Amino acid sequence: MNERFTPPVRLDIDHLQHLYRSGDMTPRALLAKLDDYQTAFHDRNIWIHYLTPEEREPFLQFLDGESPESLPLYGVPFAIKDNIHLKGIPTTVANRHVNILPEDSAFVVKQLLAAGAIPVGKTNLDQFATGLNGTRSDFGPCGNAFDGDWVSGGSSAGSSVAVALGIVSFALGTDTAGSGRVPAALNHIAGLKPTLGRLSVEGVVPACQTLDCVSIFARTMVQANQVLTLADKHNPADPWQKNHQPPSRLIGKIFTFGIPPAGQLALEEYQEAKGLFEAAVGHLEALGGKAVEIDFRPFSEAAELLYDGPWVTERQLAISELVDNPAMINPVVRDVVANGDKLSASDAFRAQYRLATLKQEADRILATVDTIITPTCPGPCTIADMIADPVVLNARLGAFTNFMNLLDYAAVSVPAGFLANNMPWGVTLFGPAWSDTVLSALANGLHQRVTETVGATTDPLPKESLSQTPNTLDVAVCGAHLEGYPLNSQLTERGAVLVRQTRTAPHYRFYALAGGPPYRPGLIRSEGTGFAIEVEVWRVLEDRFGTFVAGIPHPLGIGQLELEDGTWCTGFICEPCGIEGATDISATGGWRQYMAKPSSVPAPPTTPSSPEIDND
Template identity: 80%
Template sequence: MTKDFTPPVRLDIDHLQSLYRSGGLTPRQLLDRLDDYQAAFTDRNLWIHYLTPDEREPFLQTLEGESPDSLPLYGVPFAIKDNIHLRGIPTTVANRHVRIVPDASAFVVEQLLAAGAIPVGKTNLDQFATGLNGTRSDFGPCGNAFDPDWISGGSSAGSAVAVALGMVSFALGTDTAGSGRVPAALNHIVGLKPTLGRLSVEGVVPACQTLDCVSIFARTAAQADRVLTLADRRNPTDAWQEHQQPPKRLMGQSFRFGVPAADQLGLVEYPEAQALFDATVAHLEALGGTAVDIDLTPFSEAAALLYDGPWVSERQLAINDLVNTPDQVHPVVRDVLSAGDQFTAGDAFSARYRLAALKRRTDAVLATLDTILTPTCPAPYTIADMMADPVALNARLGAFTNFMNLLDYSAVSVPAGFLDNGMPWGVTLFGPAWSDSTLNGLAGRLHHRVTDTVGATSDPLPDEQPPQPLRTLQVAVCGAHLAGYPLNHQLTDRGAVLVKRTRTAPRYRFYALAGGPPYRPGLIRTEDRGAAIEVEVWRMPEDRFGSFVAGIPHPLGIGQLELEDGTWCTGFICEPCGMDGATDISDTGGWRRYMASMATTETRQ
């Protein structure tokens, strides 16, 4: 079994742009090197259409006169699953009878092109995005990045393999039942399934339109989040896109995560998989998490609805628009979807009612937690084994993924180590809709505890700043809002979480203001004889910040504080008039020490 391939260039986004800035590499030179490198992996069947030099020339010319500082993805190569349109390049959905030559790229692709990214090719998939294994394609089964005799996972097969082998920096996939997560787990990379409806699906060939979403494969969670942020633009003509919302739950220094019982995981193919899962639980505990036992039953019951319910009919509907006769469909796909013939409109409504009841139960479980941990899939399989038992083994792959879009949850798959046979294995963190960046932050920290390399390459896993959830902001507090103090509830009641404890830059004087209770301090910036004062930085959804600020009494207000690392943060400041009757307590270094000294004084008296 082969692994640890060495790509010609390390494709982490920041590293690439550093090379471009220094003049050590150009996008054109990069693509020439990638051409030679990818040619060694034809046995993977990962490309359906690899762009020719002429086809990619317009993208290179667009970059001329630009710089890495002007475009956030300047010269960054990416791959596109072949059910997502790239203007002028055929879309086949892995079927030789389908050839759609689009006049426009998919909306998400357009956003990435505008950011400076360069498309490298269209990738192989399970035909019509129906499957989780990567073998159901007219262009051959897609082989795993580590060993071509093993499945890549699907349906976004080639997209994951391209990232794992270091051929592209990131890749677009789609995810309806797990297609953006299973291939990530089986190829030792990150797979992000964003909130359903967050990214526009205009220009994506439907599989199950009410459940389809665009997914992102990346080398790290931080890079996945960067791509998500750049692709996340409002498309006024997309009926399926949702308006962006603040995350319902944030994650601080401590968090609670759900863990299903071992008998509900059923990790029977490889006993060491349970050990890898248990090790992941220990990693999360070391990162500040508290494990909470949960019952996975309602989630599994929801998952069963996807292929045992009327959503199969919706998949049939999508295929009927693309082919003329059933014999033009891959036989396994045709057999799987033939079950859609039996469902009626009444069955569709009954299934929706059942799903609503299950979601009420699963939401209740998730409401007490910050995230839930599961395997991404139970086990990898060889291509030969999958061909011999294509339906049952494929169903096994979806045991922990099929419910996610039905229940409208966000999810990210992250590497969790290797089985005894050397094949990778992964876990999934999932949470409520709009928790994408929150999950990515934790996934990035977990990733670094598990491995120090990227995918199937020898590339080192880079250290990166964790992503920050959109539509949230940080606020520094220094007094009665500190954790454990009387006004801290004004933060926690608004969903704020503690990010870090730190100090200001040594440019402040700290005063105990007159009056109380509650007793309050005030910070005054000074360029002379300043001190560093202890603060806590909290993060809260921005739509709750206004009501928080409205409750701040004069002479306190909100401004910008300089922290000891040189960054600035929104925080409490005090107007000069507040110094009347105030006591300078700068020498205590912070409110906790001051209050402790006051308590000691009162005890002595």
């Protein structure tokens, strides 16, 4: 069918907040519209439990006591994969013989509820989160948002389809082997698999406890990161959560990205996907990237360990109470976890040794580029074909995802166009642990280039941007720290990256200071007689900024500069005493223009005028 659907309300988070604040919509009115809308998709088997009006009333009553301005997710509808607890609502893990009635919500769910989000329902999944296709459920196979006869991807099947159809703004899934990325790619939405251990897994029924993480499906990467930020709170009761760390590297206007060679792309049966992958590479190049071919072998070998190694025993352990009752387990899931009986403690150690070697090799390759791009999966298939060949076709879906948590990488999946059969296809960007938001900013730029609509809806893709990366500072430079100039290495050796070239607001005087080399300019704010001066904005990690500032000599310092778009940015300023003996070069408009004069040595000092000085 490959239909497009028009939801009753556009569910982008910022748009909903605008509707609520203007009084044009209330959470109750929104839910009533969504109730009617979602009935058209019963054939998709999205829901295991759709909340009744009585079950969601407590969440609405909480909002009655709050204003839309007070909560970042006020009235935002979301879905929860049915292996994540919501207080008082049964958790089934897609098995009719499991009926956990949780006394409390999962830790991440509680953070989102506190931010004002409203749970709509518990979504369908591959049973016990074992599968990447969405057909292994006691509640029926989950159909793709575009065509219900095709697989949705899994195991977070219903979560992805609910977002893609515009029933919810975002959804929680889990990701052990690709469950937060494959469904995103197959339903034309954004999927964010955070760093393993970043979000608490307390209240998540484990599949493979050492590798499980909560994932986020959203309309855009910007909105996925809004949710990530709100859910990313420390839980002292969770032994699997890691201490938060800043990213180890940043991605600027110019970057490199790795691509597997054609022979390692595994797209033989999806020839048209090769063209989409090449187009995605072209889009990254247009965004400032340079493609570098890398050896994908260690990543692929690590992926094979997930189901051929001892981690399958961990899946068996997670359902140990049902192992003695095989009739109560989905036959395909039962056969997968049965392989755990064949493995010994010696096998577990051998696999760990092999994984350590592969991670060293993979890390070495990843260190040569800023990110790596791959297909999220080779391509989709029909539900009928998956049921007929459930092991081989499911394994194919995980070719580019199974290794990610084993190697402790962060990954994001975004749409990358449509196959010849009009089914969606996507790509993944991955990088080191804690690079989640850095990757998301780049993926957002790619998303904006490949489509104009959200999921399977007619909703326009919002023009959003991730303006700032957590744990970083933007600093504006105007002289010797500019790219190509003598002191630029003080930024680059700290991992700083150039994010934009712009100008100050027209409120500054610009001086060539006495002394040198290196020759330096100074900016002084002058409301009445100022000029717009060219600057570069560099992004640097917070924990490396202090040593950078410590090396700045008098009379220069760090303060706030007003940029031409009206925003303010940390940047170089000069104390008023610094212009004694300096040359006013404001009319040149910038250091590059001044230094391009016939003599690159500053002109003899002149007596500066006395501008109105506002050195805030």
